[in-house]
Amino acid sequence: MLDTIERFSLVGARESICVAASGGKDSLALLYILNKHYSVDALSVDEGIAGYRDISLFDLKEFCKKYAVPLKIVSFEDLGAKRLDEQDPDHPCSVCGVLRRKALMKYSRGYDVIATGHNLDDEAQTVLMNLLRNQTHLLARQGPRTPPSEGIAARIKPFYLTPEREVRAYCLLMNITTNFAECPNVVKSFRWKVGEALNDLEVARPGAKLSIVEHLLSQTFVDDHDSVVCTRCGGPASGKLCRACKLVVVQ
Amino acid sequence: MNVYVERSDEHKELAFSGSVQELLDTLKINPQTVLVLKNDLLVTEDEALVDSDDVKVITVVSGG
Numbered sequence: 001m002l003d004t005i006e007r008f009s010l011v012g013a014r015e016s017i018c019v020a021a022s023g024g025k026d027s028l029a030l031l032y033i034l035n036k037h038y039s040v041d042a043l044s045v046d047e048g049i050a051g052y053r054d055i056s057l058f059d060l061k062e063f064c065k066k067y068a069v070p071l072k073i074v075s076f077e078d079l080g081a082k083r084l085d086e087q088d089p090d091h092p093c094s095v096c097g098v099l100r101r102k103a104l105m106k107y108s109r110g111y112d113v114i115a116t117g118h119n120l121d122d123e124a125q126t127v128l129m130n131l132l133r134n135q136t137h138l139l140a141r142q143g144p145r146t147p148p149s150e151g152i153a154a155r156i157k158p159f160y161l162t163p164e165r166e167v168r169a170y171c172l173l174m175n176i177t178t179n180f181a182e183c184p185n186v187v188k189s190f191r192w193k194v195g196e197a198l199n200d201l202e203v204a205r206p207g208a209k210l211s212i213v214e215h216l217l218s219q220t221f222v223d224d225h226d227s228v229v230c231t232r233c234g235g236p237a238s239g240k241l242c243r244a245c246k247l248v249v250v251q
Numbered sequence: 252m253n254v255y256v257e258r259s260d261e262h263k264e265l266a267f268s269g270s271v272q273e274l275l276d277t278l279k280i281n282p283q284t285v286l287v288l289k290n291d292l293l294v295t296e297d298e299a300l301v302d303s304d305d306v307k308v309i310t311v312v313s314g315g
Contacts, residue, residue, distance in 0.1 A: 168311045169286055172293055180257050180310055195312065199283035 001033055001158045008144040010156040011038065015112035018043050018153065020104050021071075023056030025171045025178040026117030028063055030158060032176055034115060035067055042071045043114070045103045047096050048083025055181040062177070074107050080248045093189040095247060102244035105152055105235060113145075114153040121164040123157070124209040125194045127216050132194070139216060140223035149236070150229075161213065252302050254278070258285075258310040272296040274306065284312045 005011055019034060021027040021042040034040045042064055046053055057073065064071040076083055076099050089095045108114040123142065130138045144160040159167060171178050186192055201208045229235070230242035232249070241249065254263045256278065267274060271287045271294055282296055288307040289298060300306060 165283065165286060165311045168309070169293060172286065172288075172309070182258075196281075199281050199312075202283050203281060 001030075001162055002037070004144065004161050005156075005158050008160070010115075010145050010158060011113060016110075017041070018108045018111040018114045019069075020044075020108075020114055020116045021060055022053075022117075023058070023060030023063070023178070024117070024181075025168050025176075026119055026159060026164075028059065028176050028178055029167050029170050029174075030115060030117045031063065031069060032067070032174065034158070035069055040069060040115075041111070042069050043104060043107055044071065044073045045100045046073055046075045047100060048076055048085050049183060049185070050085055052181050052183050055179050059177055059179055072107065074103050076103070079103055079106070079244065081244075092185040093191065096185070098243045098247060102233075102235070102242070106233075108153045109151050111153045112148070113156050115156050115158055117159060117167075118157045119159040119162050119164045119167055120209050120213060121195065121198065123160055123216075124198055124212040125191055127212050128194050128198065129190060136221065137223045137225050139219075140221035142216060150234075152235070161210065163209065252300065252304055252306060254306045254308065256280075256308045258308075266302065268301050269299070270296065271298045271300060274300060275308075278308070280308060285309060286311055 011017065017034060017038050017040045019027065019031050019040050019042050021031055021044050023044065031040065031042055042060070044057065044060055046057060061071065063069070079099060079102060081099055084092060084096055087095060104114060126142060127139065130136060130142070144157045146155040148154040198209060225238060227236050227238065230237035230245055231240050232245040233242060235242050235244075252265045252267045254265055254274070255261070256263065267277065271289075272282065275282050275285070275287070275296070286309045287294055288309060289300060289304050291305075
């Protein structure tokens with residue numbers, strides 16, 4: 001991971017770092033390593049899924065107490081939205097993803113960078129999902145460091161080239177406690193299906209995930225979709241309102 | 252052999268000896284999705300298992 005930080009110049013000198021932390025294995029391993037080398041704060045989003053997020057938030061709170069990492073927890077209600085449990089949307093992962101990104105973007109203002117626990121598996125899945133949806137313009141936003149814009153922190157992904165299995169193994173070896181908790185919505189998601197297909201491909205052809213992501217890095221993609229400013233929150237949008245504000249207004 | 256599978260929270264008693272890879276094949280589990288502990292030590296897929304081993308199959312894939 002430190003090699004990835006160096007290879008892509010993910011953290012500049014004196015940059016302040018906020019770590020997006022759910023309490024799962026990726027974010028706790030990320031917090032553990034970054035906290036050894038930098039001064040970091042943790043930011044978590046409680047989307048309101050009973051029996052799931054409370055388990056990982058417990059692990060996160062214990063971790064932050066043990067390693068003296070300042071922690072801020074925000075909720076969907078803080079954005080003016082309902083808890084995900086109360087929304088019952090047709091596509092819960094899409095709604096959750098939009099609101100989580102919005103919360104992280106909003107509450108990491110003031111930091112230079114926000115680090116997320118996205119790993120090699122996540123990135124390979126996202127490449128395939130964007131190709132399968134013919135949304136290739138989104139590939140331009142998928143690098144290990146997304147530059148800052150209009151008060152929004154730069155987003156960095158230190159586990160960009162680290163396989164998910166290695167992150168989990170690191171947690172086991174370093175005694176980082178992560179209780180297994182599965183979101184009840186996860187198996188309904190397109191990402192889940194793509195992830196299963198990629199795991200089968202990786203067995204048949206070891207290195208497949210890394211090849212997908214290294215190929216992405218070797219290409220130049222252009223995001224030619226116009227981006228404007230959301231009239232409600234001032235964040236980036238493709239129309240009058242950003243996707244998060246559309247969801248909040250509808251509720 | 253006592254095998255605990257984390258994702259399904261199941262304990263199984265199996266008569267088995269062979270490699271970790273063969274155990275995962277028997278359980279129909281993709282090795283990309285798990286890590287295996289033999290007597291609480293992390294092992295690779297070529298590790299030999301015998302009937303008296305205590306085995307834990309730990310989930311790798313993110314739950315959300």
